[in-house]
Amino acid sequence: MSFQLIEDSSEQAIPLIFINKTQLSETLQESGPSAVWMTANSFKAGEGDICTVPDSKGGIDFVVVGLGDRDAPGIWTVAGLSHSLPSGRYCLKDKVSSVVATEIALGWAIGSYRFTRYKQSDRALASLVWPDNADQQQVSSLAGGVHLTRDLINTPSNDMGPEELATAASQLAGEYEADCNVIIGDDLLQANYPAIYEVGKASDRAPRLIDFRWGDKGPKITLVGKGVCFDTGGLDLKSPAGMLLMKKDMGGAAHVLGIAAAIMESNLACQLRVLIPAVENAVSGNAFRPSDVIKTRKGLTVEVGNTDAEGRLVLCDALAEAVRTKPDLIMDFATLTGAARVALGAELPALFCNDDKIAENIRKHSVVCEDEVWRMPLHKPYRKMLDSQIADLNNISSGPYGGAITAALYLEEFVGTETSWAHFDVMAYNTSARPGRPEGGEAMGLRAVYSMIKEMVS
Template sequence: MFFTKTQFQKQLNDGAKGTSWMTANGFKAGEGATCALPDQDGGVKAVVVGLGDQDVPGIWIAAGLSQNLPEGAYYLEEDLSADAATQVALGWAIGTYQFTRYKKSNKTPASLVWPKSADQTQVYALASGVHLTRDLINTPSNDMGPEELATAASQLAGEYEADCNVIVGEKLLEANYPAIYEVGKASVRAPRLIDFRWGDTGPKITLVGKGVCFDTGGLDLKSAAGMLLMKKDMGGAAHVLGIAAAIMQSNLSCQLRVLIPAVENSVSGNAFRPSDIIKTRKGLTVEIGNTDAEGRLVLCDALAEASRAKPDLIIDFATLTGAARVALGTDLPAMFCNDDDVAEKLRHHSVETGDEVWRMPLHQPYRKMLDSKIADLNNISGGPYAGAITAALYLQEFVEKDIPWAHFDVMAYNNSSSPGKPEGGEALGLRAVYSMVKEMVEK
């Protein structure tokens, strides 16, 4: 059963049964706090959970319970609204996540009897999407290179009878994806473009994800510390695959396309260099100001292709800039959007789902910071300021102006563990985007 601080204080003032036991055990109904109530035989009769100042249990309160409660099956004593029941069930399901590919866990998460009125389809879909995203990010680069990422996408596409096409190596040049090829050509693991499509009715939704499976920084080499977490630089790709999995499992009526440029940014004799000028699929030329700004280079070819089909909405996810983390921290994704209506809907759904994002400006006066004297634009700005904004402005150059587009600059990683959020790969903005797409197709 759940208690807000106010409710618990009232129970305490009224001398309700069990409150003395709870207070003796330090329970004050703080957010996520638990207290087991004993039965006559010394077993557990019930568990009370604190909500703090929340009126209803949120997703992350529920997420912590599956790991923090003793092993066993639990059910909710209260009858919650459909939305609240779904949030509790989803949080609980997300909280059961464990990454066990390389090391088995000795802990079995507690289970939850399905709450009445919970949307089981949505819970399964979103939990699966979050778990998939985390698994892909947590897998180290020796087992998650461009080929393995393409295999994961192909397996997902096959599971839902989607069409999947992968363009590999020098065939990228033949198909006019020169920027993707340039970034990935230095690795022995060939670059590729993953392209899969599902559904033939409803709005056209195209998801684009940065799939840099490891980023050394290229010839502008990262430090050892800067390279340590670069297995997560394909976190954008993991996000769009997680969203696609949720959409397809829910059988949402849309025309879904997923584009992932999958590369490894490595160092070798044929690596692209600072001051090189490369061509892009759109025809724009780009001067390389820094080889460590490679994510926007692979994304620009994919975004140009996404625009060509004139979808109703393009959304890209990328672990793109440290500047976004400086501005908003690791938990709050930066969201840029060229359409105020879409931006407001994304913001609304992020609040409703407890999956908050924050809109940042596509401040056009900063576009001149990307000017080049010898090419159409540079891949970095000429100064240390507004790094997340100038990166988004770079991407905007490759999206047709009449197509609604949103860009998510995400951390995709938890640096430490908290309830429902273990250290490692994390899905940020996934549930918000799914919720908006669901609303689009149901109108």
């Protein structure tokens, strides 16, 4: 993919000049032609704002881009420019550091995203000449991971069921010569993945466990992604409004595939494993029921308090398998709870982690990468809210409070304390458009995790 980034050529490119609010104030005091033009166009230098300055022939001489209060452009400063600028070629007027050049190129690449599988766009986007010193490998790896994640989430469930998700994973594995294995339908019972089977058996689209491995050196990192390709709620049926965005309930799977794509494209030195329980939570005569007791791979029994809390049921089998091989770090991504959205909103993923050092490291990278996550507590006293009278635990809490925490505590039962583990409860969707972040599927925490892993293996 080009990501609207091009190599330098003899064709004229329009310079981009970045200016913050303080610099703008100084510029306007000079009262030159450019200052007069910016004043006439009410340019305030807000981050990502643009002012196209004409030349003597009526074309564009250069473009001024606002930085807001920043000293240098970041990812989101430029992410909307490929769409907001007139189509054409642009370049940086001034030299910048390698870090800033990479941030600019990555923002441009991420912002060039369009989902065109079902509806094409005739509008040509603006292109940027690769900035000098930009890390082209990292930009391509990360932008490719983000685009893949968005594409998978945006694809409606009629074209993204368990089989299609497994095909996408297998194709990605094949592209990088990874080993991929998929366990399907009744074979899940033979392989001892009973919870995944129970959740997915009501659909005529068979449940499956996707398992691929790549790399033979470095730390062992296992990524687990919730792959509920559509969630009706099961017999605890969702309302029509509640089902509208349920194509995104495989957003956790999309995230781990996007992270895996970035890792493999960058050839990071790690032993990567990806586990995705892929199911459709449907309604039929053999659907699992409230009050059923389900066996799990770990051997724990779970009373079903609500069939609409199915994500943790499929994840618990995958996590139990992830722990078995004793990786250095397990990270799971899941569109798990509305409670996390109530606590943190749609744009800020909740992070739960049983390792303080890992949690602090993830948080540090999320801030640096402008891909923030927020740590929430694994508050042990809430574990009693998952108690069941007839099984080892219930899949939902006994009360209405702390739902994101109790869901994470449920998952922790299948990980234990000996393996470092991080759980990301993500929205995986932009409910409204912002520059570089169109409405629809979104990668949240992906770049932060990639950055942390890259640091681990360097």
